[in-house]
Amino acid sequence: RTYKGAKSRSETQRYFVDRFPIFLGRQEQGSDPIAPAFVYCDSAGNSLLGFISYLETYQPLLRCLPAFEMVYAAPNARKFHRAEAFSTRQYAPPPPVDTQRLCRYFTVRQLWESHKYGSLTRADRDLLRDGDKRYQGHLFDQTYRDWITKGLTPTEVNALINPGSGRQKMAFKTHLLPQSYDIL
Structure with a gap:
């Protein structure tokens, strides 16, 4: 995101302004290279609009990665299935071309x-x-x-x-937050 200066004409580029966690796990010997994990922390509400907006915002970056993990964290499990279905649809590999x-x-x-x-x-x-x-x-x-x-x-x-090994790998995980936090 680009922020314009209040008093000058300067612009400042900021990345990951939503402050959701991004991390790299530990690589075990003989396993695939480490993929970055992006965590989206949702509220207890019913809507997935915030998560959808998050995926759309980061889509250009995520499409460039050979692999990544998406962790959807929420205070209850009601939206886990819908969030996984949307995320999987968004990043599913295209069917092979005949x-x-x-x-x-x-x-x-x-x-x-x-x-x-x-x-x-x-x-x-x-x-x-x-x-x-x-x-x-x-x-x-x-x-x-x-x-x-x-x-x-x-x-x-x-x-x-149809490059076989060049397909993007996306893992989706959920995390149940221990309490309902007012985060949004």
């Missing part, structure tokens, strides 16, 4: 961009329309360019689009 279908889309797209419309069937045009909606973003555009220029095989396309 590489064979993607390569077929690349072939049809190349024919279309080469103005070889007569070579396309109705099914090809349907695939092109669907693919234009489904395969959006820098990763797909770059893979398409590499597919054209480098002649990527479906296996190479799959390695770029």
Whole structure:
């Protein structure tokens, strides 16, 4: 968050202004590297809006981490399930892309961009329309360019689009606070 000076035109950058705990656990021998744990302390109310806002605020940072742990702490367990469901949905890995279908889309797209419309069937045009909606973003555009220029095989396309070990790992834990504190 950026704070502007009261008397001057200076600006000060502050991080983690909500003051919720962030920590690193101990790494045990032979285990995965330590992932940072972010703790959100909620009130006894019924709403999850504060937690949702917290996740949205930290989403750019959390998306950059290979792994992290989210600890949801509250004075009662009523919202634990809902908080876990929302957090899991927010950071669930995307389903794998069907590489064979993607390569077929690349072939049809190349024919279309080469103005070889007569070579396309109705099914090809349907695939092109669907693919234009489904395969959006820098990763797909770059893979398409590499597919054209480098002649990527479906296996190479799959390695770029569906990297197996590069998936983010998110662990969700809950913690029941011993008393109801008026923290918000």
